[in-house]
Amino acid sequence: MRLIFLVALSFTAYVTAVPMLQEETTYPRFIEFPDGDGVMHTVDLEAEPDMKLLEEINRNPANNRYLLYTRRNRRNAQTLVINNANSVTSSHFNGRVPTVVVVHGWLSNQKSSLNDVIRDAYLAKSDVNVIIMEWRRLATSDYATAVRGVPAVGRGLGQFLAFLNRVAGAPYNTMHLIGFSLGAHLVGNAGREIGGRAARVTGLDPAGPLWSNNSNRLRASDGVYVEGIHTDGGTAGLGIGAACGNADFFPNGGxxxxxxxTGICDHNRSWELFAATVTYNHLVGVRCNNMNQVNSNSCSGSRLNMGNDILNKSGSGLYRLNTGRRHPF
Known part of the structure; x- marks a missing residue:
């Protein structure tokens, strides 16, 4: 009887110590999902994907644009082309400073607001290479097709990073990959392609629909440190709402x-918060034992700053923080 009691006590302690993940959302067949301009589109999650496009994407995952911004060209992008060494050596790319890659979401492109906001925050803060990846070819397809093509496009980004490493000597441990919504899973696949060696991978409200049980979604092994910032993970929310990195932050409960x-505002708040932390590094999460504590705002563990631009950042677990209504939050 004493042995049974001790086993039961040990099991209870184990369960209490392990963070519980939030139950993931079950979506209806038809949902509303915004494009990069906030315009809502009806999405059929059971639609037949465009197999012809997917076959093309799989054959040529490098069919993307890589637009470089530095302090020497803050507004006028230089285009880097994979396997074209001259496009890199003749540009302002500097392999001796950190490289930040920003990836947009579904139905978006290089002109999406998050690209400019995150780029400007980084370049105002420090001397870095900011690369805006545009994957318009796949991102402008229907949602079901785009989801299925994300792994191939992510591999293409990973191959591009390996190219920068070879040609310009850019170390993987100075690379930070940042993706929003569908782009969050894309940068996860890119990190996977280079063996999880990128210093940081940040998922900004990783997309939820068709990703709950998807093995290609963002995960903790995709980088040295993987962080999720969840802002719209409620019932039928646009974000996945469940932990997917080493450390996962749930601002205002997530x-x-x-x-x-609106859900669009909640979803976009992830990149707005992140950009603000690059500038101020002021939003601090409190570690939670489980999602019940996240939801009830009753966390009392250790503290970890959310976001920011620190390359050697580390941490693990679930974190809750509360923010203000407007910038810098």
């Missing part, structure tokens, strides 16, 4: 954000 009245 379901809805102060100052927002």
């Amino acid at each position: 379901k809805s954000q102060p100052g927002c009245g």
